[in-house]
Amino acid sequence: EPEVTQTPSHQVTQMGQEVILRCVPISNHLYFYWYRQILGQKVEFLVSFYNNEISEKSEIFDDQFSVERPDGSNFTLKIRSTKLEDSAMYFCASSPRTSGSKETQYFGPGTRLLVL
Amino acid sequence: SQKIEQNSEALNIQEGKTATLTCNYTNYSPAYLQWYRQDPGRGPVFLLLIRENEKEKRKERLKVTFDTTLKQSLFHITASQPADSATYLCALPYSSASKIIFGSGTRLSIRP
Numbered sequence: 001e002p003e004v005t006q007t008p009s010h011q012v013t014q015m016g017q018e019v020i021l022r023c024v025p026i027s028n029h030l031y032f033y034w035y036r037q038i039l040g041q042k043v044e045f046l047v048s049f050y051n052n053e054i055s056e057k058s059e060i061f062d063d064q065f066s067v068e069r070p071d072g073s074n075f076t077l078k079i080r081s082t083k084l085e086d087s088a089m090y091f092c093a094s095s096p097r098t099s100g101s102k103e104t105q106y107f108g109p110g111t112r113l114l115v116l
Numbered sequence: 117s118q119k120i121e122q123n124s125e126a127l128n129i130q131e132g133k134t135a136t137l138t139c140n141y142t143n144y145s146p147a148y149l150q151w152y153r154q155d156p157g158r159g160p161v162f163l164l165l166i167r168e169n170e171k172e173k174r175k176e177r178l179k180v181t182f183d184t185t186l187k188q189s190l191f192h193i194t195a196s197q198p199a200d201s202a203t204y205l206c207a208l209p210y211s212s213a214s215k216i217i218f219g220s221g222t223r224l225s226i227r228p
Binding site for chain 1: 148150154157158159161162165205210211217218219220
């Protein structure tokens with residue numbers, strides 16, 4: 001069964017450094033998302049992406065964050081200057097094209113980001 | 117502002133019994149509601165979606181109800197098994213399918 005994949009599984013970085021988290025959504029999906037989950041807290045929406053542009057973003061998704069679909073398969077989340085509070089698990093998700101099923105989101109295994 | 121509440125942080129029940137989890141929401145009129153399962157250190161896994169015009173949905177041992185008057189969904193696992201132990205998340209679209217808001221989850225433990 002097709003799966004969303006994410007790399008790396010773990011990332012440790014110094015405060016102020018840039019990080020890029022990578023995702024390969026399921027191949028025939030057209031809607032892409034990033035979420036984060038701080039340890040012990042709820043899954044929080046960051047951004048959704050469709051047709052090569054951002055559809056929605058949350059208050060968390062400020063100017064330090066950006067997303068890109070650089071080619072036909074990858075979907076990336078960049079944090080320009082990481083802060084301690086960016087430490088979290090970051091999940092990528094994708095959903096299919098058809099209107100009856102686009103609500104179902106398929107999540108990747110996550111990237112655990114630790115900012116020191 | 118919109119709020120989603122799941123009834124308890126943790127629920128501990130005996131194997132074979134029915135587990136019932138609650139999701140309440142306020143200041144919302146969602147077109148649908150979803151339930152996901154999350155295991156420790158893993159991403160959420162979609163289980164069921166129920167639309168506002170559906171009262172009940174079933175999938176194997178899972179049953180979901182959706183009461184738009186009470187603004188509540190109940191999630192049932194019948195004949196529970198230790199393998200059902202996980203955190204269960206309720207999720208609602210904020211304004212469209214492009215933005216999903218998750219509840220904080222209920223951690224379910226099924227003891228043998």
